[in-house]
Amino acid sequence: MKKLVVAIAGSSGSIYAKVLLDKLARMPDQWDAVGVVLSDNAKVNWELEIGPAAFEDYPFDFYAKNDFYAPFASGSAQYDTMIVCPCSMGTLARIATGISNDLLTRAADVVLKERRRLILVPRDTPLSLIHINNMKTVTEAGGIICPASPSFYSKPKNFEELAATVVDRVLDLAGLDLTSFRWGE
Numbered sequence: 001m002k003k004l005v006v007a008i009a010g011s012s013g014s015i016y017a018k019v020l021l022d023k024l025a026r027m028p029d030q031w032d033a034v035g036v037v038l039s040d041n042a043k044v045n046w047e048l049e050i051g052p053a054a055f056e057d058y059p060f061d062f063y064a065k066n067d068f069y070a071p072f073a074s075g076s077a078q079y080d081t082m083i084v085c086p087c088s089m090g091t092l093a094r095i096a097t098g099i100s101n102d103l104l105t106r107a108a109d110v111v112l113k114e115r116r117r118l119i120l121v122p123r124d125t126p127l128s129l130i131h132i133n134n135m136k137t138v139t140e141a142g143g144i145i146c147p148a149s150p151s152f153y154s155k156p157k158n159f160e161e162l163a164a165t166v167v168d169r170v171l172d173l174a175g176l177d178l179t180s181f182r183w184g185e
Helices: 014-025 040-049 089-096 103-113 129-140 159-173
Strands: 002-008 031-038 062-063 081-089 118-124
Touching: 002 014, 002 103, 014 031, 014 040, 014 081, 014 159, 031 040, 031 103, 081 089, 081 103, 081 159, 089 103, 089 118, 089 129, 103 118, 118 129, 118 159
Parallel strands: 002 031, 002 081, 031 062, 081 118
Antiparallel strands: none
């Protein structure tokens, strides 16, 4: 049983976050807690890209971006995995440099300092050398960079199935058990 933090940052790619939340909601037997935090821009992008959000329909605990009383703001709560999906380059930069100016970046800082699993799903393109160096820094600190680069060999039929090719990899990296397209199977 996992304790997960899902952070939704402000880059385009809300479909990845929606598919992630939908899949996690369908596997409640694999987690004890899922805490969710969204940046202000994440809320704006969700509305623009998907439409009105019905976050109250999800069985997760949602926290305000400045709620430092959220359990995962401290390592003592023992959340074992944090997924930032999608992860904006600004969020990546703040994580890479240890700037904990909101709950999202504080939680990432906690996960790294506790040597737990941090999975960042950047969607931006192209990448500058600054972005690449920030990814290198996070990787050297123990984080995992899983770009939102969908695969096509499963022949996805719609945007959600296409996004699922990335989300399934993220859930695999998080150590969750799921049925997914597997190469050669």
